[in-house]
Amino acid sequence: MPAALQILLSGVALGVSIAAPPGPVTALSAQQVVSRSWSAGWLVMLGATAADGVFFVLTYYGVARLVTVGERGALYLIGGVLMLYLALTIVRRAVRLPAGSLPSSGRWSSSSVRRFPFLLGLSVGLTSPFQLGWWVAVGAGMVAEYGVTVAAGFFVGILAWTVAFTALVHSGVRKYQRLAPAIAYGSAAIMVGFAAWFLVEGLLTVFA
Numbered sequence: 001m002p003a004a005l006q007i008l009l010s011g012v013a014l015g016v017s018i019a020a021p022p023g024p025v026t027a028l029s030a031q032q033v034v035s036r037s038w039s040a041g042w043l044v045m046l047g048a049t050a051a052d053g054v055f056f057v058l059t060y061y062g063v064a065r066l067v068t069v070g071e072r073g074a075l076y077l078i079g080g081v082l083m084l085y086l087a088l089t090i091v092r093r094a095v096r097l098p099a100g101s102l103p104s105s106g107r108w109s110s111s112s113v114r115r116f117p118f119l120l121g122l123s124v125g126l127t128s129p130f131q132l133g134w135w136v137a138v139g140a141g142m143v144a145e146y147g148v149t150v151a152a153g154f155f156v157g158i159l160a161w162t163v164a165f166t167a168l169v170h171s172g173v174r175k176y177q178r179l180a181p182a183i184a185y186g187s188a189a190i191m192v193g194f195a196a197w198f199l200v201e202g203l204l205t206v207f208a
Contacts, residue, residue: 007146011153012160017190018134019045019161020183021090025124029162030169032117038170043117045162050118051125052158055135056151060143073205079138080198086130087191094184138198145201 025048033041125131142150168179 004149007149008153008156011142011150011155012157013153013190014150014194015154015157016161017157017187017194018154019049019158020165020187022093022180022184024128025121026165028120028124029166032120033166033169036117038166040117041169042162042166044121044124045166046159047118047121047123048125049155049158049162050122051128051131052135052155054126055132056139056143056155059135059139060148060151070206073202075137075141075144076198076202076205078202079141080195080202082133082137083191083195083198087188087195090184090188090191094181094188141198141202 025045029041029044031041032044139151
């Protein structure tokens with residue numbers, strides 16, 4: 001398999017693993033699908049994806065262009081630890097969710113911005129410390145090492161999941177609830193794999 005295609009597919013897998021676990025964005029999207037329409041729920045997720053796009057631009061034209069080889073190794077190590085932490089958090093969340101139920105949408109559930117689903121998703125994404133931290137710790141290292149190809153795969157993966165998720169919820173919330181634990185555990189497993197990859201790459205870079 002060509003290296004560029006491997007990088008692209010790795011980005012797709014990473015994007016799906018980040019977007020799939022139950023969280024505030026999926027909860028808000030599901031609420032919009034159930035209470036309004038499929039398109040409203042998809043726009044919530046599209047808004048959150050747009051926030052990732054903002055962070056990508058800042059990373060690509062900022063951090064990723066400035067990091068040295070040694071700093072890149074450090075970012076990989078930090079990213080590996082972050083991915084392990086995220087995988088553990090997802091597993092804990094999946095265990096606590098009864099019958100795969102969706103988590104609470106928190107402070108955004110009563111906001112008047114609900115009337116504008118894209119802005120709702122964008123607001124949640126831009127104010128998420130995790131999304132910003134992910135792009136600084138993980139995204140910067142990956143973009144600096146593999147270029148925009150991995151980022152393109154990442155966004156393809158996220159966008160594919162937004163369509164699949166909203167279609168699944170639209171077809172029946174209970175269907176998603178039954179699948180939610182398996183989705184969460186599968187995402188956690190993928191993240192552990194990426195964490196191992198990041199940690200190995202970081203160690204090889206730092207001690208090269």
